Amino acid sequence: MSDRLKLFRRLISAFEGTSNPQRAVERGFYVNLPDNPVGVITGKIALRPSSVHLLFGGIGSGKTTQLLLTQEALNELEDIKAIYVDISLFTDISELQSGALIAIAGLELIKILQGYNTSELNDSKRIFERLLYGNSEIVTYHQQRLAQGIGAIESILKTGNSQSFTTTETRENRSSVLQAFIKTSTFVNEKLAKQVVFLFDSLDRLRESKTFVKPVLDDVIEINKHGLGAILVGSIVALYTERVNIAKNTENFYFLPYLDILEDDESRQFFSEIFNVRDPEKLINQEARELLISHSGGVLRDLMSLSQAAIEEAYMDGSDLIMEQHANQAIAAIERSKTIGLADLSIDILVSVMTEKSFSPRTSEDFELMLTGHILEYGYPRQRFAVHPILVPLIENTRRIKRRVNR
CATH class of the missing domain: 1.10.10 (Arc Repressor Mutant, subunit A)
Structure with missing residues (x-):
């Protein structure tokens, strides 16, 4: 492998926007956000671990990174167990149903109780899974030829009868899920000498803002009734359209805006520092950096995407440096992707x-x-x-x- 390829691989890795923020901290890449409300949330949770906090902001504003760093900070306290949960890994965000967050929280509690294998916990786990995934059953069907059943989770390939697992839409109701959660959380409170705080992510992807209030907030308030704290993210649309209902449930809600690089010197300095720590060799020259910063719009994720695209352009161009023309080529490519589908x-x-x-x-x-x-x-x-x-x-x-x- 050439030294140039190694260098470009290292550089493009430094601008990986989806990488674990803990890894970014370890590599010396993390830069503190200016006017960051998450520091306030972390302090309030440390003081009152059973409280509920809502963090709103646009996609790509850095909420996930802040949640994960908050989890790390809270877990340094000896009496708090902070659990980060990506809701999208459990269920389709667009089809979120009542009781889903309760079931997800219940499954996460059972994970930290792995040393306790009781019939009651196993029953609760099945109830949580039935709400989230429905019932699984084995179905036998006849095939005229050798083929794999479309959508089958597992199938036996043979001529004649074949078997596969299928999921029905029969799901648990919220009431039975809540009863199972009460039993599980009570067990946790008895056995775990720590206060559990959930950090729910991905809820900013909800298209219907009413869903954020019902069922999301309803579920979180129910979880909180049993002594568990929570931080959850939401979209800026929910904050605009459901502000009154949100305020009825909690007074602890915050907004993480994009960074105004046009009018705020501190925001521009923040983005410049990102380049300083991730590209200390200055392979991305100053003109290219300024172009990438100005076209990011103050959106962290877009800065990372633009930087990676410019690095790719320079590598394919045979250049040893990322120049202004490479930044412009990256900007043009991202512009095309952002205009697709605009009515x-x-x-x-x-x-x-x-x-x-x-x-x-x-x-x-x-x-x-x-x-x-x-x-x-x-x-x-x-x-x-x-x-x-x-x-x-x-x-x-x-x-x-x-x-x-x-x-």
Whole structure:
């Protein structure tokens, strides 16, 4: 393997946006977010472990990283057991049902009780799994030829009768799940000399904000009734449309905005420091860095994606450095991906945001553009909305075309 390939592999790994934040800390890559509300949440949970906290923010704003670092900080306390849970690994977020979070929390509690194998715990586990996955049964069917059953979890391949596992839609009801959870949590409270705190992630992907209140918040409040703390993330859409209902359930909710690199010096310095710690050799030159920062829109995930794309462009170009032209090529590629599927109405909204310099989200189309990161909300030094900078050329071109048509 050439030294150049090793160098580029190391560099592209440094800008891996989905890597474990603990690994980033160990490699010296982690940089503290400015005005980070998670430090406040961590302190309040440490003081009152059985409290409930909600963290809202756009996709790619760094919520998962903050949750995992919060878990690490809380687990350093001798009397707290913080459990990070990615809800999407258990169930389809778009089809989240009442009792799902209770069942997931119950399964996580049973995991930490592995030394206790009681019939009651086993019964509870089956109830939790039936709510999340339904009932599994063996079905025998006849095949005329050798083939594998589509969708089968396991099948016996033979001519004639074949067998496979199938999942029915018969699921547990919330009441039986709750009773099983009460038994499980009571057992945990008796056996574990620590306060359990759940950190629920991926709920910011919910398209229907009402689902965040019912069933998500209903489930979390029920979990909390039995002495367990919780931090959960939610989308900015839920905060806008369900603020009154959210406030009824808890006063502890926070917003993690994108970083306003246009108006805030500290945010620009934060992004510059990311390059300093991940690319100390300065293989990405200053002009390329500035381009990548400005086109990220203050979205951490987008900065990582753009940087990796620029590194790939430089490697394929045969260059030893990532230059301005490589950053521009990466920007063009990401721009194409962000414009795919944009309807005329969405483009009209983006044009309006860019020309009128104001935005008050009300419609489902407005919220969808916020959820997908086409429209970015900043909270500091002032609240404002902006079209993602990578989309600006598209919007400007659309404006020019409309002006010609209207002449």
